[in-house]
Amino acid sequence: MAPSNETLLEFGKLADSFLPLDDRVMGGVSRSRMDITADGHGAFRGQLSLDNNGGFASVRATGLSLDVSALSTLVLRVRGDGRRYKLRLHDEDGFGGIAFQMEFETVANQWVEVALPLDGFQPMWRGRLVRDAAPLNRARIVMVGLMVSDGQPGPFELELDWLAGR
Secondary structure, three states, rough: OOOOOOOEEEEEHHHHEEEEEHHHOOOOOOEEEEEEEEOOOOOEEEEEEOHOOOOOOEEOOOOOOOHHHHHOEEEEEEEEOOOOOEEEEEEEOOOOOOOEEEEEEOOOOEEEEEEEEEHHHHEEEEEOOOOOOOOOOOOOOOOOEEEEOOOOOOEEEEEEEEEEEE
């Protein structure tokens, strides 16, 4: 079922655009990917490991052009595994910049709509809050990402239907 508000992304259609960026960049051994499920949804899945000072797995879709300046809230329709995930927004090109992120909880094996107020997204760089960062440029979202870094090693899976705004 499509949301009654403005649909921004359909994850099944964009699944091939997501690239992994895991703790392997710093010596960790976590692995992630974005797949398409049999029913056409996106699925962020993999294995989170704390070995070698690791502890995060993420995927990002680049080359987007989203304007959320007229919106107050983003809504995700997801089916999770009971873990905590992060939605990450980038307003600059490149993989090294600030990500504006917000955590959300999932309910194991149940589709839920998660409301994420845009004012609640925090500027983060390499896992640290950037206190003097410029605010998110809501008119220029060029990258959207998902991350798991909840300190719980093991497999994870988050199915994603859509991202909408209101």
